[in-house]
Amino acid sequence: MKPEVNGERCMRCGACVGTCPVNTIFLKEFTLEINDDCTECGMCVKVCPIDALYMGGD
Amino acid sequence: MDVKEGDVLNYDIVVVGGGPAGSTAARFAAKEGADVLVLEKRQEIGSPVRCAEGVSLSWLEELEIDNIDSSTSRTMKGAILYSPAGNKLKITERLAGDEVGVVLERDRFDKDMARLAVKEGADFMVKTSAVGLIKEDGVVKGVEARYLGKKFEVRADLVIGADGFESQVGRWAGIYDSLKPKDIMTCFQYRLTGVNMDPDFTHFYMGSSAPGGYVWAFPKDENTANVGLGLQFSRLKGEKTPKDYLDEFIENHDDYKDGEAVDMVAGAVAVTHPPEKAIAPGIILVGDASRVVDSMTGGGIVNSLKQGKIAGEFAAEAVREGKFDEEFLQKYEKRWRDELENKLWRNYMAKETAMQLDDITFDKIIDALSNIELETVTIGAILEGVKKKYPELVEEFQNMI
Ligand SMILES: Cc1cc2nc3c(=O)[nH]c(=O)nc-3n(C[C@H](O)[C@H](O)[C@H](O)COP(=O)(O)OP(=O)(O)OC[C@H]3O[C@@H](n4cnc5c(N)ncnc54)[C@H](O)[C@@H]3O)c2cc1C
Ligand code: SF4
Ligand code: SF4
Numbered sequence: 001m002k003p004e005v006n007g008e009r010c011m012r013c014g015a016c017v018g019t020c021p022v023n024t025i026f027l028k029e030f031t032l033e034i035n036d037d038c039t040e041c042g043m044c045v046k047v048c049p050i051d052a053l054y055m056g057g058d
Numbered sequence: 059m060d061v062k063e064g065d066v067l068n069y070d071i072v073v074v075g076g077g078p079a080g081s082t083a084a085r086f087a088a089k090e091g092a093d094v095l096v097l098e099k100r101q102e103i104g105s106p107v108r109c110a111e112g113v114s115l116s117w118l119e120e121l122e123i124d125n126i127d128s129s130t131s132r133t134m135k136g137a138i139l140y141s142p143a144g145n146k147l148k149i150t151e152r153l154a155g156d157e158v159g160v161v162l163e164r165d166r167f168d169k170d171m172a173r174l175a176v177k178e179g180a181d182f183m184v185k186t187s188a189v190g191l192i193k194e195d196g197v198v199k200g201v202e203a204r205y206l207g208k209k210f211e212v213r214a215d216l217v218i219g220a221d222g223f224e225s226q227v228g229r230w231a232g233i234y235d236s237l238k239p240k241d242i243m244t245c246f247q248y249r250l251t252g253v254n255m256d257p258d259f260t261h262f263y264m265g266s267s268a269p270g271g272y273v274w275a276f277p278k279d280e281n282t283a284n285v286g287l288g289l290q291f292s293r294l295k296g297e298k299t300p301k302d303y304l305d306e307f308i309e310n311h312d313d314y315k316d317g318e319a320v321d322m323v324a325g326a327v328a329v330t331h332p333p334e335k336a337i338a339p340g341i342i343l344v345g346d347a348s349r350v351v352d353s354m355t356g357g358g359i360v361n362s363l364k365q366g367k368i369a370g371e372f373a374a375e376a377v378r379e380g381k382f383d384e385e386f387l388q389k390y391e392k393r394w395r396d397e398l399e400n401k402l403w404r405n406y407m408a409k410e411t412a413m414q415l416d417d418i419t420f421d422k423i424i425d426a427l428s429n430i431e432l433e434t435v436t437i438g439a440i441l442e443g444v445k446k447k448y449p450e451l452v453e454e455f456q457n458m459i
Contacts, residue, residue, distance in 0.1 A: 013108060014224035015244055015326035019291070021236035023229045029187075043239070047291055049246040049300040049324040 001056040002038035003045050007031070009052035016044035016053060059183055065210040069095045069181075070377040072201055072214040074188040074227050076103045078171050079345020079362035079369075080220030082121070084182075085175035086370025087218075092377045094180040095212055096172070097203055099187035104168025108325045110247060110284045112260055112276045113359050114159035121363050123174070129167035130160045131278045135258040141424035142265030142417035161260070161276045161284070162359075171363075191217065191230050191341075198231075198340025198382075215382050216373055217341045220366070223326055225347035231338035234349075239292035240413075241330035243271055243356055246300040247286025250308070250317030255283060264424070265417040267307045269293040271356070275314070285314055288327065288356050290413055300324075329353040329409055332402045336394070337387040344369040350398055353409035361398055368394045422448050 010032055017025045024035040025044060034044075045053045061067070071087050073080045076098030084094045111131070118125065136150040172182060188201040192211060200213040219227025228234050255261055257280045263273040270290025275283045287304050294300075301324075308314045328349050336348040345362035352361065372390040376382055415423075426447035427440060445452045 011322070011324040013324035013326070014222070015324060017224035018222075018326055018328070019237065019242055023226075023236075027224065046294055047242060047244050047326060049244050049326075051297075051299045051301070 002034050002040055003053045004056040005032045006052045009050055011050060015047050015049060019043050019047040061205055061208060061210045063208045067095065067212045069093045069212060069214045071216045071218060071373050072097065072212045073218040073220055074201060075220035075222055076172055076182060077168060077220060077222055077345060078359055079366045081171035081175045082363050082366025083218050083220060083344050083370040083373065084180040085178050086367050087373040088175060088178035088180040090371060090374030092374040096180060096182045097186045097188050098184045101185045103172050103184060104165035107164045108323055109164045110274055110276050110286055111162040111164045112159060112357065113162055117360050117363060121367060126167065129163045129170050131163050132161045134159055134161065134260055137260045137262060139424060140263045141421040143421045145421060145424040145428060147424050147428045161278055216376055218369060218373060219341060219343040219347045220345050222346045223328060227341060228343050228347050231341045233335050233338055233343065234333055237328050237330060240290060241328060242291040243288035243327045243329050244291050244300050245286060245288040245325045245327065246304050247284055247323040248319040249282065249321035250285050250314060251282040251320050253281055253283050253314050253317040255313040264420040268303060270413045273307050286323065327351050327356050327358065329356060331406045332399050337384060337391055339384050340382045342369055342387060342390050350402060352405050354405040364397060365394045368397065419451060422451060
């Protein structure tokens, strides 16, 4: 499953956006969206400086 | 400015991103007579601050700025480097020459840069995101944007992508490859008040407190500092996050452990080689979007400003000539590379080696340097200094001396 964001932790810093190899994370006005073409590589989860992303569904 | 759903605005140039790179590009383009609009997705230029705010002052004249007193928090007398064992190397003003600098009020600074652009005639819209490119017959004709929930178009012959680390413009244009994990620094910082470091020096802590990077403390006043770290993404192991590394560092350092956080910053910087391309037909990139951060320090403000000026002046020229094809845009590539590329490559190569160093080696380097009189603080002079005591250490860097 693609990653999910914990909105209470996310600082909207864009680190995950610039790191995603397939450019599928979008910082919207109030939310962070991950599109379905996510390859589940996990890089965004790892780069997040404050652990706001987690792999969903497990 | 207000816009309605479906409005079409017409400009010569649209700049995406109102950071130092975007505002400076807009300033110099407007100064040369172009009609420029800057779009900034945040509601306030420069805020929230996503930066340690350290900057040298060697560029003021080049950027045609008298002074930045109004956006300076504190002027530094030098820098202190710490090895993992706690050995110190003090680099004073006399040694560092022009490179000694100030700690900024970055939010104020970014607004000052915007103000200079407005003075030359540039227009700005905040809380406005570029969401896509407009193309006609394959040619870029501006951007689609959103302002307060309304979608509108900005028609322009040239799009300047100044949208930072997360740059979409570069990706829409298909300009760059994804970053390699070893070339990404993931960062976390607190502004701590109630701390005790020497408030007249910037402080840099090397070694395993921030694998592949370093911890910094940049004083804002007598007892407040931006204390943060950047660490190499590929060295992150297990569950430990950059925040965890920083919390651990602070806990173990008496100068900082009683500080209270009044601000918190997350972010990332690309410490990579200069990009293969910073242009596509109808598009030029500038600042972090074109990956001009200095790989050794992770600092990107100065290069963004310098490249911003080159981009703005070039953009105005393109408008005058009415040429936006890739061949003409090569002039921009050449100009910014002539000014910045050599040093970017050199520091990238130096970073590649420096990241490999272990704690013992850092201890030796700082030890060797603290016992000699450095004449200047260039990479070459540092290596010469280390060579005197630990010749085996500099073998890997030999080609840089
Ligand atoms: C934690 C941290 C500490 C740092 N410390 C230092 C330091 O001490 N010294 C130093 O020199 N450098 C430092 N840097 C690097 C420095 O912050 C950047 O190099 C600098 O901000 C680059 O300027 P820029 O104008 O290219 O991009 P930015 O300042 O990032 O500006 C880009 C702007 O574009 C906007 N934007 C993005 N997408 C869109 C869109 N679609 N539509 C509209 N607007 C958009 C963003 O909101 C942002 O305001 C640090 C970076 C980090 C993360
Ligand atoms: S890296 Fe983490 S904190 Fe930053 S925008 Fe992504 S999820 Fe949010
Ligand atoms: S898991 Fe990989 S592909 Fe999916 S959003 Fe994160 S970085 Fe992008």
